[in-house]
Amino acid sequence: MYIKGKAPFKIKVVEPIKWNTRAKREQIIRDAHYCFAYVPAEEIPINLLTDSGTSAMSQEQWAGMMRGDESYYGARNWYNFEKAVQDYTGFKYVLPAHQGRAAEHVVCRALIKKPGGTAYANAHFGTTEAHVRLLGANPVNLPVPEALDPEVPADFKGNINLEAFKKAIKEKGEDNIPFLNMVLVNNFTAGQPVSMANLKEASKLARENGIKVVVDAARVPENAFFIKEREAGYGNKSIREICNEIFSYADVMHMSAKKSALVNIGGFVATDDESLYEEMGQWLIMFDGFITYGGLSGRDLEAVAIGLSEGLDYDYLAHRVGQVEYLGNLLRERGVPIYEPTGGHGVYVNGEKVYPHIPKEEFAAHALSVETFIESGVYAAENPSSLGWSRTDPETGKYTPPPFELLRFAIPRRVYTDSQLEYTADGVKAAMDKGKQVKGFRFIWKPDNEFLRIFYYKLERL
Numbered sequence: 184m185y186i187k188g189k190a191p192f193k194i195k196v197v198e199p200i201k202w203n204t205r206a207k208r209e210q211i212i213r214d215a216h217y218c219f220a221y222v223p224a225e226e227i228p229i230n231l232l233t234d235s236g237t238s239a240m241s242q243e244q245w246a247g248m249m250r251g252d253e254s255y256y257g258a259r260n261w262y263n264f265e266k267a268v269q270d271y272t273g274f275k276y277v278l279p280a281h282q283g284r285a286a287e288h289v290v291c292r293a294l295i296k297k298p299g300g301t302a303y304a305n306a307h308f309g310t311t312e313a314h315v316r317l318l319g320a321n322p323v324n325l326p327v328p329e330a331l332d333p334e335v336p337a338d339f340k341g342n343i344n345l346e347a348f349k350k351a352i353k354e355k356g357e358d359n360i361p362f363l364n365m366v367l368v369n370n371f372t373a374g375q376p377v378s379m380a381n382l383k384e385a386s387k388l389a390r391e392n393g394i395k396v397v398v399d400a401a402r403v404p405e406n407a408f409f410i411k412e413r414e415a416g417y418g419n420k421s422i423r424e425i426c427n428e429i430f431s432y433a434d435v436m437h438m439s440a441k442k443s444a445l446v447n448i449g450g451f452v453a454t455d456d457e458s459l460y461e462e463m464g465q466w467l468i469m470f471d472g473f474i475t476y477g478g479l480s481g482r483d484l485e486a487v488a489i490g491l492s493e494g495l496d497y498d499y500l501a502h503r504v505g506q507v508e509y510l511g512n513l514l515r516e517r518g519v520p521i522y523e524p525t526g527g528h529g530v531y532v533n534g535e536k537v538y539p540h541i542p543k544e545e546f547a548a549h550a551l552s553v554e555t556f557i558e559s560g561v562y563a564a565e566n567p568s569s570l571g572w573s574r575t576d577p578e579t580g581k582y583t584p585p586p587f588e589l590l591r592f593a594i595p596r597r598v599y600t601d602s603q604l605e606y607t608a609d610g611v612k613a614a615m616d617k618g619k620q621v622k623g624f625r626f627i628w629k630p631d632n633e634f635l636r637i638f639y640y641k642l643e644r645l
């Protein structure tokens with residue numbers, strides 16, 4: 184149970200934040216064409232855009248950065264990094280990368296050998312989806328039915344639909360499936376965890392059919408925490424043991440270290456497959472950096488090596504996941520409709536329920552984001568919602584919005600206090616109470632690649 188105030192750390196270094204008036208915030212977001220990518224971050228006092236690269240590092244990590252060895256080949260920090268990743272994953276071969284998408288890039292390059300195939304997932308993250316498409320394959324999500332209902336509480340709504348995966352293997356044939364991608368926790372379905380049983384069964388199905396299993400490990404420690412708390416047989420296992428078991432069901436894993444490794448930049452790939460490692464390494468050198476630094480400096484490698492272990496600490500995770508639940512409770516108390524239950528890294532508010540008068544194509548979740556910012560200075564980003572996550576099928580030309588209009592309040596690790604979360608909940612409530620006076624938006628400019636609309640666009644108010 185989350186005990187408010189019982190954080191396993193205290194604040195040593197303080198970063199000042201600036202507060203504007205409501206009128207100034209209204210002007211700032213209007214001038215930015217209602218796109219926060221154009222707003223200077225210092226104008227956003229409580230920034231819940233993402234939990235990626237936004238963590239506060241520990242004194243050990245900062246001290247480790249001073250031990251950075253900036254040699255080109257084989258810096259001493261590389262060996263610490265390699266050992267930390269080996270201990271976390273159980274895999275022998277490790278490649279560093281500058282962030283998650285660079286890691287995904289080498290995995291996708293090595294596994295997608297021909298165009299036309301279909302890569303299945305519980306739900307691909309946007310960058311994976313983009314890489315799969317770039318290589319001429321089709322990314323398909325197979326979430327469990329309950330994941331698509333924000334109101335049904337269930338323990339493992341991040342699971343893959345095993346029956347649908349079985350059917351897909353039969354229909355497509357294993358030669359046309361370059362890999363199965365399991366994302367833990369599942370970012371697309373509100374940060375919900377995957378059960379060990381589901382991962383094990385999905386992996387078994389894939390491997391029996393000669394399909395490689397990839398684990399997207401951006402937030403595996405949070406997922407391991409949920410397994411320990413909720414799944415029979417794991418209560419007495421350590422988080423590290425659970426992570427090791429998770430990776431035993433994968434042929435290759437990649438991770439954006441910017442999340443659960445508590446750093447501001449970094450990523451990696453690990454596998455036991457020597458030939459896959461050799462191939463990925465060659466792609467890495469061309470696009471990211473040599474196989475002992477992968478686009479990172481020696482000091483960055485050290486920060487990951489230390490942060491990876493800190494991110495597996497049970498007390499830290501109980502506080503982290505507890506803070507997410509705490510914000511969820513504050514919103515529930517204020518009558519704000521959220522995706523149930525709360526997940527591993529943020530609270531997702533149901534924009535369609537908050538503003539039922541705004542149709543999908545006018546972006547209700549984004550409207551709530553804008554109003555929350557104007558009312559309070561708190562920023563959260565729509566994820567997933569029709570603004571950045573609608574897709575046109577390349578074969579049929581059919582335009583499909585995602586199943587949700589969610590606004591994600593992602594919680595950076597070790598950054599905000601409980602009272603800042605209380606302030607956040609009040610800001611959302613104030614935005615919700617504006618009701619029907621809130622209008623939707625339409626595009627005045629958008630990037631051609633639909634996937635990039637997650638990041639930037641220009642809008643005007645209707």
Ligand SMILES: Cc1ncc(COP(=O)(O)O)c(C=O)c1O
Pocket residue numbers: 235282283284285308310366370399401402439440441450
């Ligand atoms: C599940 C998941 N995978 C991969 C990535 C990509 O990582 P990065 O932003 O470090 O490139 C993200 C980023 O948010 C993510 O959430």
